[in-house]
Amino acid sequence: MNLLIPPLEPNRQSRKLYVPVSIKFWISHGFAFAWLLFSIYISLPWLLDFSAVVSFPLALILISAIAYIPGYLNAFLIISLFFDRQPRWKQAHPSVPVTLLIAAYNEEASIEQTLRYVSRQDYRAHLHVIVIDNHSHDDTEGAVTRAAKVLDLDVTLLHEKRPGKFHALNKGLQHVATPFVITLDADTLLHPSAVRALVARMVSSPDDVGAVAGSMLVRNSRASLCTRMQEWDYFLGIASVKRLQGLYQGTLVAQGAFSLYKTECVQAVGGWPNAIGEDIVLTWRLLHKKWRVYFEPLAVAFTDAPETLAHFAKQRSRWARGMIEGLTEIKPWQHPLVYTKYLTGINLMMPYLDIVYTVCWIPGLILAFFGIYWIVGLTTLLVLPLTILSFGSLYLYQKNRVFKRLGLRVRRNRLGLVLFLLCYQLIMSPVSVWGYAEERFRLKCVWA
Structure with missing residues (x-):
């Protein structure tokens, strides 16, 4: 997909009757x-x-499992x-400084391109990028250092020897000094207006919104039949569920690949947990503490989907495990909001x-x-x-x-x-x- 594209156009949508x-x-x-x-x-x-x-x-x-319940849920x-x-953004160009956390494990081949797309953001306020090298065995450190020299970015490189994405993110969290923090996967490319859209949604939301999930799309959809199928899953399936959950103010996964959090909220729940689905459990902890989680469909990022069925099965089985982790820690009836x-x-x-x-x-x-x-x-x-x-x-x-x-x-x-x-x-x-x-x-x- 060609990502050399224009920034976000202004919203000219007319006002409509508000329904609670x-x-x-x-x-x-x-x-x-x-x-x-x-x-x-x-x-x-x-x-x-x-x-x-x-x-x-x-x-x-x-x-009931084959027809009744799926029919009910679809309706x-x-x-x-x-x-x-x-709702419209109250500020289309926010002026709040933001920190981006990128946990990197053996990302020598992709991290420079990821940082390049970060440097092309149309966000007017300061962006501080923290890359946490999570005990990589390749030249991830060198790739980050070279990118920092040629790109107009404020990049800090940290090292975390303990394996695990949650260790890397928590190490980076210790160095965050901005009110908002964004997590970004090391192989994810941002639309030029992606950061601005996330922050604009956050600053336009009520004070009890603790996170805003971005919208993920497939970048390598032509790589295989498997990625072709996943392109529609992200475009239709995942996007529809995210919109549904965002409408009811309880997006269940502010995915670590690209989401924005209030720094104080993440710190208040103890950072990212030691879990397979660390982003799922973190999101549920925020919801349990009465923080709402929104979704912004215009904050688009592009990720590489698994190219083989074996890798696809491995990824989705992890997602299923993460869901069970969330259910084990916080039962549905323990959440404060009916939605x-x-x-x-x-x-x-x-x-x-x-x-x-x-x-x-x-x-x-x-x-x-x-x-x-x-x-x-x-x-x-x-x-x-x-x-x-x-x-x-x-x-x-x-x-x-x-x-x-x-x-x-x-x-x-x-x-x-x-x-x-x-x-x-x-x-x-x-x-x-x-x-x-x-x-x-x-x-x-x-x-x-």
Whole structure:
């Protein structure tokens, strides 16, 4: 992707009637509940037929995971995104100094380019970059030193011998003297207005907002079929979930790859935890302390997605483990805000949905090819129109409200879209189940 693009255009969106978040929340639930009742009514023959095979309680448990709950969640997502209106920034060009933390482990090949894109930011206030070399075995230090000499950047290089990203970030946190701190992965490239968009959202938000998550897109989408599929996952799937969570003021992951935090908030919760999903657990700790977490779709960064299924499975199993870590430390009912209780409650159901999908739906799909519709039935298809509607509306939003303003264009990737729609969940659910099992048995996982 060509990242030599113009900065963010001004927002000329007209003012619209304000609808309180609580009203949006309950209207969306009302629509989703109506869809659930309709789904149950339509599926009664399927439910009764399947009950004759496996018993009514088991049939209800399996069909709920296959059709009822996904349908409810999709309906809730669609109506919520229909109501989503990002408030205007109060300051388009903030003047608050910011520190960027970059934890680097063997990043000699990529760190200079990352710093180069940081130097091209249109942010008018001071940017202090802290790179923490986390006991690299290559010439990461030399690459940072050379980049600092040729780029117009204030770069501090630190060293952390203890392996682990959380050690590196906490080492950098000790040297942060600005009110805001941004974490950035060493192989992530920023849109020219990315930092400005993050800070503008933060300074335009209520005082109880502790973090703002940026929007991640795939840079290497042409590298393989795997990255082609992931391009649509980031563009549609992850972006839609982030928008939903941001609307309800509880983005569940202010991802370490590119997010902004109030320095005092991170310090108040003890910095980054010793966890596989250190960014997930940190975000949940902020939410537990009544700090809200927003999402800014215009703060775009580009990352390299795994190019092979093996690497993809390794990454997503770590994400699944991180989610379980968050649920283990802070239960959904322990969060103070009703929105966050609901959003984390969805995560509490994910192992159940993924396990049923893996051990029942996939075999049921095979049976359906032979005319045996015990598990995969007609009602399963009711989820598809909602999914297509949600992805279609999000595509238009991303294209017109995000990409157009950022000077980006949506590249043609039809094969990736087909793979995403048909194959993505077939891969994701088994991988997530493996991640849950890894966390259950405490298998070793290292940052690499």
